[in-house]
Amino acid sequence: METVDSLMLGFSVALRPDVLWYGFLGCLVGTLVGVLPGIGPLSGISILLPITFGLDATKAIVMLAGIYYGSQYGGSTTSILMRIPGEASSVMTCIDGYAMARNGRAGAALCIAAVGSWIAGTFGVVVLTAIAPPLAAFALRFGPPEYTALLVLGLIFLAYMSSTSLPRTLLMAAIGLLLGTIGIDNLTGHFRYSFDIVELGDGIGIVPVAVGLFGLGEILSTPSATVVGQVMAPKLRELLPNRKEWRQSGWPIARGSVLGFLIGLTPGSAHIISSFLSYAVERKLSKHPEEFGHGAVAGVAGPESANNAASTGAFVPMLALGLPTGPVTAVLMAALIIHGVQPGPQLVNEHPDVFWGFVASMYVGNVLLLLLNLPLVGLFVNVLRIPYSYLYPLVIMFCVIGVYTVNNSIVDVWIMLIMGVLGYFLRKLGLDPAPLVLGLVISPTFELSLRQSLIMSNGYWTIFFTRPIALALFLTAALLLSLSLFALTRKHADWRTKLAEAEAGEGAQ
């Protein structure tokens, strides 16, 4: 009952015309970000972050979150109409979505993707509404040792879930942790690795690193000659699927929603992993697996639902524990902190209007996205006709604006350029930059809680094993690490290797 009352408070905030307007703006921009190849939700959020400085925390987070889940909707449009994933999580939709389009069912594929995304997004918000507040209440028992254990578990979980190898993921996370130590040490006041550059005293920001690695890095490795594609433009009356297509999409949407939400709770590229796993599950369960790759409805409905549910699920650890599960939630957390709101267990009590307004805005946002995506598909298709050689310079300009405006610091823009170069070479070596960003984000909290724990115990590291919650978290981490090491030493391919092979195979097609 208390949850319902709180949700009503949330709706009274989310339905205010000004909040609604920023939610709509976020959804619209998010859809465009998802539609345009080369700009991911991370770049979109980072670029628009400075615009929110003049807004209060509720409007800012509503708009930025709208960009995130809006991009999951928009990503399907390019996948279905051009066979180019507008967003990494839409890679699987390319296969059967584009095949449906070639079979003259582009409108039906777009409609199923939009409806599936809506159902999964709404399902995700309902579960988030139910579990985030009790989880936050539980997390109030956490002290520094528990937080240390939780962050270690997060890193190990990330490595376990990663489709690349364990040492590669942990290496990238370690680089992120190291970058996070740059700046003034909070406990002793030492300057670390700032090399007399005053701006580095505050450390390296998440935004320049994330925009550099993902936004600029992507552009550097994508020459315009490689971006070609023919856009199909479905008519409005062709948008409705037939009865058979609706029937075929029902269970895949339901399964994708549950699977996506559960994977979304874990650290890593959950929205990408969830769409790959959903596709694999649907192909496995299908009575006609041979249809996959040739326009199977389940191949669109499952992955599209899964990636939307995962993007909602990712908000649970962010809001309840103050733990980002990926670079996007890390930037969203940074946005809240900039606005003076600390995500974590206290959020629901200290800022109920922000917490519940944000949750309620996601219900509203999912409806807005459904209304936006279907009637305006023609408009989004026209955006895709802008030549890439005109588009990518524009993206670079917005990257520069986005990074510079956060602190009015040109040093941040240089950091973005350096990270762009690093991102380019990481791609060449097949290393995933996401764990690096996650390491950077958790580094200050991890270091502080580790050192506080040791100071609390007067140097006895056994403090991590004498407190029940910390012990349970460390045991879980040890179990996952053992499983990963076991897989590492076995010759046969486990599910992550298969996933990586599938990813590489589909990417090559």
Place this chain on the structure above:
Amino acid sequence: MTLRTDHVAGGAAIAAALAVLAVSGDLPFGTLAFPGAGMMPKLVCALMILFGATLVARGGASAPFSDIGWSDLPHAVRVLAVTAAAVALYTTLGFIIAMSLMLFALIAFEGRNPLAAVVYSVGVSLLTYGLFTLVLKSPLEQGILGF
């Protein structure tokens, strides 16, 4: 022995960690009861060396380094050089001029019509400047010319 991507990645990580350790001399490690400012960076460097060495040791399964395609390198260098020049001039020339020049250079390098490139670059820069300054109330950098 064939040089593979994991050999390069692991070797680079070890070299980077050793370089960081070399410049960390003035950061005290402290004790377990009172960890110093150097504890975390030095521990992480040790982990980087460990993971880097594991990558090098298990590198045989990764792709040969010579298989990496570098056809996009000229594009990357061009984009990086133009963007770096624009960033260097950003605070001096201001947003409108620096970004117009950057957009024009990037589009012109793609072999597009120079006149269209000029119109697009100046138009987009002015529009963005107006949008941020007038509508979003988040003024962009002004240069020595006052705009």
